[in-house]
Amino acid sequence: MAYLARVKQGFGSMFSFFTDSWSELKKVKWPTRKELITYTIVVIVTVTFVTLYFWGIDYLLTILLRFFNE
Known part of the structure; x- marks a missing residue:
């Protein structure tokens, strides 16, 4: 039982x-269609900039490490 x-x-x-x-x-409070599109664009742009920033740092560090290892 x-x-x-x-x-x-x-x-x-x-x-x-x-x-x-x-x-x-x-x-x-659900976002309106306009707000949703705006937020989506902001997220995509932010992710793109952050991705490019870290890619640039990685690229520069790779060049520096190759330079110092030769």
Whole structure:
């Protein structure tokens, strides 16, 4: 009987979790289409700049290490 009570409690807490999650999702202020596009462009540009920055550092360090190893 104790096992069945734990299983029932587990399903009850799972149901409670999904109910609470759904009610929290209703409170979310979802971005508009324009905001979403703007945020996406900002992320892509930022990732591109950071990628180029680290690529440049890696490239310069590679050149320096080859110069000092010769």
